[in-house]
Amino acid sequence: MECTATCITCYPSLDDGQPGYKLKQLDLQLFNEEKTEDPTAKRQQESREKGQVAKSMEVNSVFVVMAAFLALKGFGSYMYSELTRFMVLLFSYGNADFTINSIHHLFIEASIVFIKVCFPIMFVVLITALAVNFLQVGFLFSLEPLIPSFDKLNFNPAKALQKMFSKRSLAELVKSCIKIAIVGYFIYRFAVQETMQVPKLVSVDLFDSLQFIASLVLNLVYQISAVMIILAALDYFYQGWEHKNSLKMTKQEVKEEFKQVEGNPAIKSKIRERQRAMAMRRMMQEVPKADVVVTNPTHFAVALKYDKSMPAPTVVAKGQDLIAQRIKEIAKEHRVVIVENKPLARTLFASAEVGQIIPQDLYQAVAEVLAYVFRLKKRLS
Numbered sequence: 001m002e003c004t005a006t007c008i009t010c011y012p013s014l015d016d017g018q019p020g021y022k023l024k025q026l027d028l029q030l031f032n033e034e035k036t037e038d039p040t041a042k043r044q045q046e047s048r049e050k051g052q053v054a055k056s057m058e059v060n061s062v063f064v065v066m067a068a069f070l071a072l073k074g075f076g077s078y079m080y081s082e083l084t085r086f087m088v089l090l091f092s093y094g095n096a097d098f099t100i101n102s103i104h105h106l107f108i109e110a111s112i113v114f115i116k117v118c119f120p121i122m123f124v125v126l127i128t129a130l131a132v133n134f135l136q137v138g139f140l141f142s143l144e145p146l147i148p149s150f151d152k153l154n155f156n157p158a159k160a161l162q163k164m165f166s167k168r169s170l171a172e173l174v175k176s177c178i179k180i181a182i183v184g185y186f187i188y189r190f191a192v193q194e195t196m197q198v199p200k201l202v203s204v205d206l207f208d209s210l211q212f213i214a215s216l217v218l219n220l221v222y223q224i225s226a227v228m229i230i231l232a233a234l235d236y237f238y239q240g241w242e243h244k245n246s247l248k249m250t251k252q253e254v255k256e257e258f259k260q261v262e263g264n265p266a267i268k269s270k271i272r273e274r275q276r277a278m279a280m281r282r283m284m285q286e287v288p289k290a291d292v293v294v295t296n297p298t299h300f301a302v303a304l305k306y307d308k309s310m311p312a313p314t315v316v317a318k319g320q321d322l323i324a325q326r327i328k329e330i331a332k333e334h335r336v337v338i339v340e341n342k343p344l345a346r347t348l349f350a351s352a353e354v355g356q357i358i359p360q361d362l363y364q365a366v367a368e369v370l371a372y373v374f375r376l377k378k379r380l381s
Contacts, residue, residue, distance in 0.1 A: 039247035054243035067128035
């Protein structure tokens with residue numbers, strides 16, 4: 001037997017000792033479990049509230065390192081003078097007797113110098129890190145990542161191995177290898193080019209030698225950072241792509257979320273049905289108050305009411321087929337005049353809604369009907 005459909009497979013089996021084939025229907029619902037749908041706005045917002053956003057740590061690292069070295073270059077002279085002053089103070093204690101007061105004074109001076117030297121760089125690094133994070137993800141404050149999860153305490157070797165050899169881990173390994181190779185290449189090139197400059201520092205004073213070494217280090221950092229910025233930009237786009245893929249949803253998840261946001265279609269249908277029923281009851285309650293019911297006579301019925309407070313006659317009820325028959329029955333029960341006028345009934349039904357006044361081009365026709373009704377009522381009274 002040959003299969004003619006892609007949704008069934010044939011495989012050999014035995015039935016009462018006789019060879020044969022059995023057809024097996026594939027469960028097509030299994031394909032619905034694949035996450036093929038783009039994340040909805042609600043899914044993305046929930047992920048953001050949990051602190052799960054696309055962010056590249058490579059961008060943070062590159063700009064923080066560059067900011068630190070730029071701050072070191074800008075505040076280098078100030079830091080050198082502060083350290084020099086402290087060293088002079090420290091060596092001045094060489095011939096003095098150490099006492100509790102002198103040690104206390106030395107400790108305070110060391111703390112002040114430490115703050116003066118480190119604070120500028122720490123401040124620049126802090127501002128840079130905050131600015132880069134803000135540019136990547138905007139303003140985001142969430143305490144949910146700090147909530148302890150007891151699920152993480154349950155060690156699962158299978159999950160650990162799966163995470164270790166996942167695509168994300170492989171990508172991180174590749175990025176780390178590339179960074180090590182780039183940094184190693186520039187350090188090697190730097191060592192080859194600048195090694196011959198080191199012996200010249202013997203005849204130079206300390207401040208000039210420190211400036212020369214700092215300029216070499218900064219030059220090396222700038223070269224490495226220029227390449228790392230390119231890698232950071234690529235990593236930023238990769239993190240955005242990977243984060244979007246991690247938020248992808250199955251078709252069933254999209255349907256369930258739509259139900260949560262928009263409401264269950266079955267429930268909404270019942271609500272609309274009840275609303276229509278209530279509107280129908282209210283409309284039927286207005287029929288006894290009408291002055292006239294204009295009919296087709298079988299398919300359409302429009303109930304009109306007019307008094308001096310109204311700018312024009314108003315449609316208080318209208319219906320087609322069964323509803324029209326019900327309007328006429330109520331009109332007969334409450335002795336409301338019924339007038340048969342096929343063109344007028346059809347035009348009123350199509351051009352005016354319940355609660356609205358009739359169109360201006362129907363004033364003349366409706367006025368004639370109402371005049372007849374009022375004369376009839378006056379005659380009967």
